[in-house]
Amino acid sequence: MARYTGRGVHYQVVQDIGSRIVGGQYAPGDVLDLRALREELDVSLTVLREALKVLTGKGLVDARQKRGTFVCPRSAWNLLDTDVIDWRIDGGDAERVLRDLADLRSVIEPAVARRAALRRADADLETLDAALEAMTSAGDDAVAAEEADAAFHRALLAATGNELFARMDLLLEPGLRARDRLVHAHSGADDPVPSHRAVLDAVRDRDAPRAELAMLDLLAKAMKDIDDMAVHAESR
Template identity: 75%
Template sequence: MSSYAGRGVHGQVVRQLGARIVGGDFAEGEILDVRALGAELDVSLTVMRESLKVLAGKGLIDARQKRGTFVRPRAAWNLLDSDVIRWRVETGDGERLMRDLADVRSLVEPGAAHRAAQRRTEADLVALGAALAAMADAHGDTAAEAEADASFHRALLAATGNELLARLDLLLEPGLRERDRLVHARGGADDPVPSHRAVLDAIRDQDAPRAELAMLDLLAKAAEDLGHVSATRADAG
């Protein structure tokens, strides 16, 4: 689901309530007083209802006759939603999120790189090369760096020739974008181009074992960059 950040008054209400739910201000099963929240946020009941529909679509709340609007269990939340991911980071749950993302990537991407080296087409190489070039051109532009990184990993999954693997971008990309935002916003992160180029070179050479090892090296570097962010935050705290 697309982000509602910055979309006028509706976006502001969605963000404020979503962050409060994700951050634990409202307990699981708690009934929300819609009118009182509307008064607190100084918005109309219509705006509240429309905003709550968005949050319901993200799995955070539900409404039942005779019960009202209530907070759903965490197990029902769409943890892959880009807004939910952002709210987790903003409310202090980012470390767990990034640890889980790194774990998933370690299971998926080395194998995907191995398979991509075996099955890649010329079109796949063009897509990977374009993403790498965009990554080099984006140096210092956090948003452009995140977009280029997402494009590279999306192209990598597509290069496996497996439609199911290709759609794992829906699982990985929202978290990957947030990770990139955190790392690149800190400044001083290592140049990501060489590690990604090593993966592309191995895929181009159809050297599956080397592609897998290159991806493992890339993930190790990603973990190191994120570790620097965590250390910086700890020092600041």
């Protein structure tokens, strides 16, 4: 699920309550005191209810007659939701988020690269080339680099020719974007262009084994970035 992009009071209420739940201020099963929340946040009941609808869509809260609005167990949370990922990172759970993402990618993306090499069309190469060029041009622009990286991996999924693989961008992209934001904030991060170019070159050559190995190398570099960030955080 994409990040909630509302603004104003409604947006702030979603952010406030969501971050409290994910951060552990409210425990699973806790019943939310809506009257107290209204007074604390100084919002109308309408605004509060609309915010709770958004959080219900993310799996964080639910409501039942005679029980009220309560916090759902973690097993119900949409952990791939962009806001939930951000709240986990802000709450100090960044390393676990990134390592879980790396583990997930290690299962999916090497197979994607292999299939893309076997099935890609010329139009797929054009899209991948454009994404890599955007990545090269992004330089220190973290937002542009994040967009380019997301576009590259999205194009690679599409190049498999499998619509279900293509829709796995919904699964991978929120975490990938969060990873990019954290990595680009870390000055010692590795240049991502060469490893992505190696994947693209193998896909272009229709060399499936080399594409798979190139993706494994890319993922190894991504894991090194996470390790370096963890060391840097500990040293601080």
